[in-house]
Amino acid sequence: MADNFNLREELARCVKCGACMAVCPIYRQTGREELVARGKLALVERRQREKEEPAAGNLSAFYRQAIDHCLLCHACEDNCSKNVQITAIIKESRREITAARGLHPVKKALFGLLRGRFGGLRTLTRIGSWLQLLAWKRLPAGSGLRRRLPLPLIDDQTVIPAIPRRNLDDRLRRRPAAAAADRPAVFFYPGCTARYLTPELGVQTVAVLEKLGYRVVVPREWTCCGAVVEAAGDRQTAVELQQRNLRVLAAAADRGPATVVTVCATCGHTLKGYPLPAGCQVMDISEFLYAHRQPLEKLLAGKTLDRRLTYHDPCHLRRGQKITAEPRWLLRLLAGDNFVELRHPERCCGSGGSFGVTHKALSRQILGEKIADLRQSAAAVIASGCPGCLIQLNEGIQMEKLAVAAVHPVTLLAELLAAPPAGETAAAVPTSGEEKKTPAKSRRAEKTSHKRKKG
Amino acid sequence: MPVTEGLVVSLTRMKRILEIDEENLTVLVEPGVVTGELQEEVGKHGLLYPPDPASLAFSTLGGNVAENAGGPRAVKYGVTGQYVRGLEVVLPDGRIIRTGNKCVKSVSGYDLTHLFVGSEGTLGIITKILLRLVPAPEAVQTMLLGFADMEAAARAITAMIRRRLVPSTIEFLDRHSIDAIRDALPFTIVDDVRALLLVEVDGDAAQVRRDAEAIGKLLQDSVRLQMSATDAAERQAIWQARRALSPAIARLAPHKINEDIAVPVARIPAVLERFESISRQAGLPIVCFGHAGDGNIHVNVMLDKNDPRQAAAGKQAVREIFAAAIELGGTLSGEHGIGNTKSAYFSLEWDADTIAAMRLIKRAFDPHNILNPGKIFPPVS
Numbered sequence A: 001m002a003d004n005f006n007l008r009e010e011l012a013r014c015v016k017c018g019a020c021m022a023v024c025p026i027y028r029q030t031g032r033e034e035l036v037a038r039g040k041l042a043l044v045e046r047r048q049r050e051k052e053e054p055a056a057g058n059l060s061a062f063y064r065q066a067i068d069h070c071l072l073c074h075a076c077e078d079n080c081s082k083n084v085q086i087t088a089i090i091k092e093s094r095r096e097i098t099a100a101r102g103l104h105p106v107k108k109a110l111f112g113l114l115r116g117r118f119g120g121l122r123t124l125t126r127i128g129s130w131l132q133l134l135a136w137k138r139l140p141a142g143s144g145l146r147r148r149l150p151l152p153l154i155d156d157q158t159v160i161p162a163i164p165r166r167n168l169d170d171r172l173r174r175r176p177a178a179a180a181a182d183r184p185a186v187f188f189y190p191g192c193t194a195r196y197l198t199p200e201l202g203v204q205t206v207a208v209l210e211k212l213g214y215r216v217v218v219p220r221e222w223t224c225c226g227a228v229v230e231a232a233g234d235r236q237t238a239v240e241l242q243q244r245n246l247r248v249l250a251a252a253a254d255r256g257p258a259t260v261v262t263v264c265a266t267c268g269h270t271l272k273g274y275p276l277p278a279g280c281q282v283m284d285i286s287e288f289l290y291a292h293r294q295p296l297e298k299l300l301a302g303k304t305l306d307r308r309l310t311y312h313d314p315c316h317l318r319r320g321q322k323i324t325a326e327p328r329w330l331l332r333l334l335a336g337d338n339f340v341e342l343r344h345p346e347r348c349c350g351s352g353g354s355f356g357v358t359h360k361a362l363s364r365q366i367l368g369e370k371i372a373d374l375r376q377s378a379a380a381v382i383a384s385g386c387p388g389c390l391i392q393l394n395e396g397i398q399m400e401k402l403a404v405a406a407v408h409p410v411t412l413l414a415e416l417l418a419a420p421p422a423g424e425t426a427a428a429v430p431t432s433g434e435e436k437k438t439p440a441k442s443r444r445a446e447k448t449s450h451k452r453k454k455g
Numbered sequence B: 001m002p003v004t005e006g007l008v009v010s011l012t013r014m015k016r017i018l019e020i021d022e023e024n025l026t027v028l029v030e031p032g033v034v035t036g037e038l039q040e041e042v043g044k045h046g047l048l049y050p051p052d053p054a055s056l057a058f059s060t061l062g063g064n065v066a067e068n069a070g071g072p073r074a075v076k077y078g079v080t081g082q083y084v085r086g087l088e089v090v091l092p093d094g095r096i097i098r099t100g101n102k103c104v105k106s107v108s109g110y111d112l113t114h115l116f117v118g119s120e121g122t123l124g125i126i127t128k129i130l131l132r133l134v135p136a137p138e139a140v141q142t143m144l145l146g147f148a149d150m151e152a153a154a155r156a157i158t159a160m161i162r163r164r165l166v167p168s169t170i171e172f173l174d175r176h177s178i179d180a181i182r183d184a185l186p187f188t189i190v191d192d193v194r195a196l197l198l199v200e201v202d203g204d205a206a207q208v209r210r211d212a213e214a215i216g217k218l219l220q221d222s223v224r225l226q227m228s229a230t231d232a233a234e235r236q237a238i239w240q241a242r243r244a245l246s247p248a249i250a251r252l253a254p255h256k257i258n259e260d261i262a263v264p265v266a267r268i269p270a271v272l273e274r275f276e277s278i279s280r281q282a283g284l285p286i287v288c289f290g291h292a293g294d295g296n297i298h299v300n301v302m303l304d305k306n307d308p309r310q311a312a313a314g315k316q317a318v319r320e321i322f323a324a325a326i327e328l329g330g331t332l333s334g335e336h337g338i339g340n341t342k343s344a345y346f347s348l349e350w351d352a353d354t355i356a357a358m359r360l361i362k363r364a365f366d367p368h369n370i371l372n373p374g375k376i377f378p379p380v381s
């Protein structure tokens, strides 16, 4: 959370060269100087000067707008030869704005729940999963919900993943105690999305880690990593959440070296930024799998995906954690020559945490370019190691009515591992749009797969 | 950027490519079109817009014309000015003028077009640009050549040009630059290589092969390292040497002052020698690299500006660097223009009467001094 960060010095490092203009997704769409890093930094600089004057300038709507228009995608930072910590400056400016003007009421209520001791999000998603049935109609593909009643911030194109009634904690509790206690332990940090919105991904991750011989520990005390909260300028809540997670990590590291695996690029990026206790390391699942490439290759026993597969680099994986090779290694392992690159795999999908909700039109424009690249790639499956990107990609796919599935690489891996051995049947992975199961069916499929494991 | 408080006019949303004329080989653009995007677009028609400043991914053609920008390809293809055929310009009083046309030969009246080229935004605001294009070359070959010292590298350049082998690019790295990047490269550069040339030849496939062979043969006695690349991935690896440079140099010291003087090609070894002794005197490392083909050298004085001694020594070194360049028949700036950081040195290069003539032009176009005040001209005392 950007300690030892001096705003003045950071601002002074920007030489106004404009290299950030080449890569900012928001600038590409709007062409507005005040929305590119260089422009935003100039505004922040001026704001700092103004503060020294007796009548400190108020935070103009123009200023707030500019600071608000950022996906925190790190593209500018990555391209900046001066290594200006642009996203840290934006977050700091948002903190100032939020401190002065308060949070949007919806965000305020939501973050309040996160802070609550009694699993606020758990309760919310549980109520939400019932309520949403009233408000949204299920999409035929069963991959999301579209609005039925008018709601603020959400229009009728918005695809919200169906909130499952059973969250990951419930699902794991019902799972047969799989692993013997003498196996080495690995900690799994599912993040809010894999915990509440797509618990299937969490279950799949646990299954894959178990197949690699681990005992998977998912402490119930984990809480939100705080990225979304900090992005909204609520530093205080972000710090509280960080401290809670750090307590879990400290307890884990107490018993010897602890490895924490994440499946969400943003969570992983945030966790890696914590002051981690000694002996504790955070790894994205792709890094972890790469470190286990030999056993994994053996487990796969030559099974490969028979569909054209492509990949979208999550911002917080590629630029946040500098991870580009491991996911590609994994996808090549899963799909062989069926793996193809997108034209611009590195470009942000436009999701940017809550940016997609608060700046819908702009977010869709950015998404539109990604979907055009996806169409051009002629892939049937697009993988990405970030649940946030997957929700966004799915929305674009639904809007354009493409027959493409957007899935986490772990999902592909888990399904392939569960498929019959190569040769018996072509490894048909049920991930394409047309073949997607209804939620009811997939629940049944899960049960049978559990049975298989038991037997 | 305004020198004091001012109004910035941004033309970045005037970014239409208005017409690609495949018969006259011209393109009409608005000033906000990004250089790299124009190149991509005309490339689809088998055409090339050659000027390639390192900033092409974000620089605009308006800025390129106003700064007369150029890049590595300048050796063979020249700089932006050589491609500007005509302009539409808004004068400070709001009148709109038109200069030039699509004709290759055009001598009616003053050449106002080239008065605006390199004017650094001080005479008028360019709102349309007519540019000349050339057919895109069929093939490119990239070579990395290592020499014992800069002297040998410079002799290699003049030898190539005397033999009428005109590469499309000749970039050089001095020994400090090589030291800075050595570890970051996918290949090894042996210790006795103290100067590198990155050479590209382009044209039709057969000619490219012939030229590359001829260069190899011509230099066989002096080169100590030779790498050659024709496909995109290999070329990428070689260019990595050049691209890794700026960030690698930035790691050598907290700050750098970089200047972009130019000298006639044959004077490169002499000027680099002068920079060595300036470096010794100042007690600050000076790293040089750049466009050997056109004599444009990026001179980086490495220092810690927070150390008052280094700050003073750095400032003195810069003045001496400029003086050395001018003495050897060169110029203060090959690419970046004068702006306000170099205006104090302007009179090192031009005598009072020449500067007065330039001021006359400025006053004629902009009597109230509203366009880029404080740029180019030293403040009148």
Ligand SMILES: Cc1cc2nc3c(=O)[nH]c(=O)nc-3n(C[C@H](O)[C@H](O)[C@H](O)COP(=O)(O)OP(=O)(O)OC[C@H]3O[C@@H](n4cnc5c(N)ncnc54)[C@H](O)[C@@H]3O)c2cc1C
Residues within 6 Å of the ligand: A017, A018, A019, B011, B031, B052, B053, B054, B055, B058, B059, B060, B061, B062, B063, B064, B065, B066, B067, B068, B069, B070, B071, B072, B120, B121, B122, B124, B125, B126, B127, B334, B335, B336, B372
């Ligand atoms: C990282 C980096 C690398 C660079 N590499 C090179 C290089 O290899 N070669 C090279 O030659 N230069 C280089 N430059 C400098 C180069 O001159 C500029 O990058 C480029 O030409 C300016 O374009 P711009 O659109 O950024 O213009 P700006 O920076 O916006 O403007 C530059 C000047 O032109 C004026 N101007 C801009 N548009 C207009 C217009 N429409 N009408 C009138 N005046 C106008 C402005 O007032 C200003 O004085 C580099 C700069 C950077 C930051």
Ligand code: SF4
Residues within 6 Å of the ligand: A013, A014, A015, A016, A017, A018, A019, A020, A021, A037, A038, A041, A076, A079, A080, A081, A082, A083, A084, A086
């Ligand atoms: S790339 Fe970095 S230094 Fe250049 S303008 Fe953008 S933020 Fe400033």
Ligand code: SF4
Residues within 6 Å of the ligand: A023, A024, A025, A026, A027, A035, A036, A037, A069, A070, A071, A072, A073, A074, A075, A076, A077, A086, A087
């Ligand atoms: S983080 Fe992304 S969206 Fe924000 S200014 Fe940088 S490039 Fe633009």
